[in-house]
Each structure stands twice: as C-alpha cells, then as structure tokens.
Amino acid sequence: MSTSPGITLKGQHRIGDRVLFNANLHLPGGQWTCLLGRSGVGKSTILRLILGLETGGTFNGSFVATDGVKLAGRISYMAQSDLMLPWLSVLDNVCIGARLRGEVPDTAVARDLLRRVGLSNHADQKPATLSGGMRQRAALARTLFEDRAIVFLDEPFSALDAGTRADMQELAADVLKDRTVLLVTHDPAEAVRVSHQITVMSAQATQNWQVPKTAALREINAAETLACQAKLLEYLRGSAA
Amino acid sequence: MRFWDIVLALLIGLGLWQALVIITDAPHFILPSPWRVAQAAYKSRVIIVENAWVTAIEVVLGLLIGTLLGVATAIQLAMSKTAERLMLPILVFTQAVPVFALAPLLTLWFGYGMGSKIVMTVLIIYFPVTSAFHDGLARIDSGYRDLMVSMDAGKWNFMRHIQILNALPSLGTGLRLAAVYAPIGAVIGEWVGASKGLGYLMLLANGRAKIDLMFASLIVLACLTVVLHITVSVLANRLTRYAQGTSKP
Numbered sequence: 001m002s003t004s005p006g007i008t009l010k011g012q013h014r015i016g017d018r019v020l021f022n023a024n025l026h027l028p029g030g031q032w033t034c035l036l037g038r039s040g041v042g043k044s045t046i047l048r049l050i051l052g053l054e055t056g057g058t059f060n061g062s063f064v065a066t067d068g069v070k071l072a073g074r075i076s077y078m079a080q081s082d083l084m085l086p087w088l089s090v091l092d093n094v095c096i097g098a099r100l101r102g103e104v105p106d107t108a109v110a111r112d113l114l115r116r117v118g119l120s121n122h123a124d125q126k127p128a129t130l131s132g133g134m135r136q137r138a139a140l141a142r143t144l145f146e147d148r149a150i151v152f153l154d155e156p157f158s159a160l161d162a163g164t165r166a167d168m169q170e171l172a173a174d175v176l177k178d179r180t181v182l183l184v185t186h187d188p189a190e191a192v193r194v195s196h197q198i199t200v201m202s203a204q205a206t207q208n209w210q211v212p213k214t215a216a217l218r219e220i221n222a223a224e225t226l227a228c229q230a231k232l233l234e235y236l237r238g239s240a241a
Numbered sequence: 242m243r244f245w246d247i248v249l250a251l252l253i254g255l256g257l258w259q260a261l262v263i264i265t266d267a268p269h270f271i272l273p274s275p276w277r278v279a280q281a282a283y284k285s286r287v288i289i290v291e292n293a294w295v296t297a298i299e300v301v302l303g304l305l306i307g308t309l310l311g312v313a314t315a316i317q318l319a320m321s322k323t324a325e326r327l328m329l330p331i332l333v334f335t336q337a338v339p340v341f342a343l344a345p346l347l348t349l350w351f352g353y354g355m356g357s358k359i360v361m362t363v364l365i366i367y368f369p370v371t372s373a374f375h376d377g378l379a380r381i382d383s384g385y386r387d388l389m390v391s392m393d394a395g396k397w398n399f400m401r402h403i404q405i406l407n408a409l410p411s412l413g414t415g416l417r418l419a420a421v422y423a424p425i426g427a428v429i430g431e432w433v434g435a436s437k438g439l440g441y442l443m444l445l446a447n448g449r450a451k452i453d454l455m456f457a458s459l460i461v462l463a464c465l466t467v468v469l470h471i472t473v474s475v476l477a478n479r480l481t482r483y484a485q486g487t488s489k490p
Contacts, residue, residue, distance in 0.1 A: 051387070051390065053391075085407075086486030096392070099402050100394030100399060100402060100403075101392065101394060101395065126487070152391075
C-alpha cells in the first residue's frame with residue numbers, strides 16, 4: 001500500500017438557513033484522528049461529506065488530500081451497524097465490494113483477512129450465526145478488503161459490550177496501522193486510547209485536544225490515559241451544558 | 242396448521258352443509274347434499290379433470306407471466322426515478338378500472354381459447370406483485386446505499402447483489418396474494434367466453450340445472466386454489482428464509 005495521505009477540510013455546512021458547523025480540520029496522513037462532540041453537532045456529516053454521501057445540507061468550503069490526488073475511490077467506510085448481508089456467507093460478505101464493482105473477488109485475500117480478524121473458522125457461516133462482536137470483526141475485514149489508504153469509522157464499536165469494544169479497538173489499531181483513519185466516537189476513553197489526534201467539534205469551530213505523549217494504542221489503565229480521558233469528559237460535559 | 246386440524250375442519254364444514262340441507266329441506270337442484278355432490282363428482286370425474294387441467298394451466302401460466310412482468314416492472318421502477326415518476330401514477334390509475342369489466346374485451350382481442358384467460362390472470366396479479374416487490378426494493382437500509390457509494394458500486398450490481406435479494410420477502414408477500422387472485426382471473430375469463438375450463442363447466446352445469454355438478458366443479462376449483470396457495474406459500478417462505486440467512490435457496 002502506498003503512503004497514506006492526509007486530508008484537510010475547511011468550510012461551513014448549512015442545513016437550510018441553519019449553520020450546522022464551521023470546521024477547520026486536518027487529518028494527518030497515516031494516523032488515527034478521533035472526532036468527538038455532542039450529538040447532532042455534525043461529526044458524521046463531516047465523514048459523509050468527504051465520502052460523497054448525502055448530508056441533507058450544503059457545504060461551502062473545500063476538502064482535499066495532502067498529496068493533491070482526488071479522494072474519490074480512496075476511502076473505505078465502516079458504520080455503526082455491521083451491514084452484513086444476511087443471505088451471504090461471511091467470506092462473501094467480505095468480498096462484496098468487488099462484486100458490487102463487477103470484479104472477480106480474490107477469495108484468498110478475503111480468507112487471509114478473516115484469519116487476521118480471528119474468523120477463519122467462520123468464513124462459510126451466515127452472519128446470523130455470529131455474535132455482535134464477530135459481525136463487527138467481519139465488517140472490519142470487509143473494510144480492509146477494500147485496501148484503501150484512508151479509512152472512515154463511524155462509531156463502529158459503540159453497540160458492543162465494554163470487553164469486546166476494547167478487543168476491537170486493539171484489533172482495528174493493529175490492522176489499520178499506517179492508514180489515515182478518521183474515527184467518529186462518543187467515547188472519550190476510546191478516543192484517548194486509540195488516537196494520534198483528537199478533534200473536538202462544536203457548531204462554532206473544531207479544536208484539537210492534547211493527547212498523552214505515549215504512543216497509541218495506549219494502556220487502558222495508564223495514569224496519563226486516565227487523566228486525559230477524565231479531562232476530555234469534563235470538557236465535553238461542560239460544552240454540552 | 243396440522244393435518245388432523247384440516248381433516249376436522251373439513252368434517253365440520255361437511256356436517257354443517259348436510260345440516261343445512263336437512264333443516265331447509267331444499268330440493269337437490271337448489272342445494273344438493275354433500276353425498277349427492279360426491280356422487281356427481283365421481284360420475285363426471287373425467288370431464289371435471291379435463292376442465293380443471295385447462296384452468297390449472299391458465300392459472301399457472303398467468304401466474305408465471307404476471308410474476309415475471311411484475312418483477313421486471315418493479316426493478317425498472319426502482320432503477321429509474323423518471324420511470325417511477327411516470328409509471329406509478331399510471332399503474333395506480335389502471336387499478337381504478339375493474340379488471341372484470343375488461344373480460345369481454347379480452348375475449349374479443351385474444352379469442353375464446355386459453356390466451357384471453359391467461360391475459361386476464363396476468364392483469365389481475367400484475368399489480369399486487371409489482372407493488373409488493375417495488376415496496377421491498379425501495380425499503381432498503383440507507384446504510385447499504387452508503388456502502389454502495391463508498392465501494393464505487395454500479396447501480397445494476399447493487400440491484401442484483403443487494404436490493405433484489407433484500408426484497409425477496411416482499412416478493413413472497415405479493416406472490417401469496419397473486420396465488421389467491423390468479424384462479425379468479427382465469428375463471429372470470431372462462432365465464433365470459435370459453436369452451437373449456439372449470440368456469441365454463443360451472444356455467445354449463447348451471448344452464449342444465451345440474452347443480453350437483455356445479456358444486457363439484459366449485460369444490461375442485463377451491464381445492465386447486467388451496468393447493469396453489471400452499472405451493473406458493475412454501476416458495477415464499479423459502480425466499481424469506483434465504484433473505485434472512487436462515488436457510489439455503
């Protein structure tokens with residue numbers, strides 16, 4: 001995979017006459033950026049905007065890759081819902097992107113990805129037979145199958161139990177290493193643990209939050225991790241009040 | 242529904258019928274007894290089977306053609322916003338015309354043979370199949386559409402690999418309705434003008450005051466409809482289970 005580019009976004013998004021947000025955001029190449037902020041502030045809208053999905057509003061501004069190449073076709077996406085197709089096997093779900101583009105899927109690559117996410121033995125099963133955590137791992141393998149330098153994650157672990165979520169954070173940090181990742185989350189602990197950069201979003205502006213000096217992925221119980229997430233939580237509660 | 246429940250329900254129905262015959266003391270050319278109808282059915286078994294066979298072919302062919310046309314229309318409507326905008330009002334408007342009123346016209350255009358009955362059956366099931374399947378195609382989790390955009394999917398590939406399969410339970414619902422409506426279409430066509438079929442046999446029996454034969458034909462038609470409904474329901478359940486990932490196709 002080539003070196004992952006960064007993304008710079010600057011502008012204002014409106015829904016009708018209402019300003020949803022003013023943003024000035026830079027996602028460093030090859031690093032994880034977590035986007036936090038209260039519900040409805042437009043975190044997912046930023047992600048949808050860059051992906052070219054419907055946002056229900058208009059954006060005045062620009063977003064570009066730092067290498068100057070167009071962003072279309074360079075981003076893979078993982079949502080909160082696993083979006084597994086119930087009638088396909090796990091393996092076929094991983095390959096669905098190739099089929100949707102009319103290509104012949106490389107099942108050997110898909111099987112290798114399933115091995116990496118610990119689902120080798122479940123490749124031929126239907127998603128209905130898997131647990132929530134396993135389905136999210138399959139969705140992660142599907143995201144990886146796209147083999148794109150930039151990955152957008154929209155609260156992908158929020159519906160999982162705490163233990164599975166921590167496991168998924170570690171797995172995602174490992175398999176998405178060196179890619180440019182934008183993670184939208186409501187969880188300060190998750191943000192502090194996995195990110196190289198945290199951006200807190202409000203309607204007025206986006207601001208970067210100081211992360212611990214230790215390398216991501218951080219220990220859950222490290223003093224600086226806990227202190228940072230406590231401060232972040234305090235700030236988020238204050239900004240929501 | 243268990244087998245013995247069906248047998249019991251049938252016995253109760255026959256008992257009530259026989260009781261009605263005894264209580265009203267109606268002459269056999271008005272209300273024949275179940276036994277008399279059974280005798281007439283046995284005596285005329287060859288003619289009943291011959292005519293039932295014709296009706297069955299009309300119904301099955303009408304069902305197949307109507308389903309294919311309905312599925313193709315629904316896909317076309319779901320693929321093109323322009324087609325949806327232009328064709329949906331026309332489809333709804335055509336439903337305002339009672340299909341039964343078209344039967345004489347269809348006989349005029351397609352003759353007294355099977356053709357007019359098959360067209361009648363197609364017309365009667367086309368809308369329920371189209372409407373149910375189109376609803377299913379349109380009712381898709383927006384997350385799949387987002388995935389389609391992020392994966393640079395072609396519109397037709399998305400339709401083929403996701404939308405159609407996701408809409409199979411809705412198609413099953415449309416097919417269940419179609420299985421009930423299809424025999425109605427064929428029999429109405431036969432009433433208006435035919436030389437074969439259960440509808441024709443019923444009219445013939447009625448004209449000759451052979452009410453027991455008319456009842457026998459009616460019962461065979463009901464059995465035909467039930468068998469068709471059960472067969473289509475089994476297929477519809479399989480489609481639903483396949484779409485839910487709980488069985489093989």
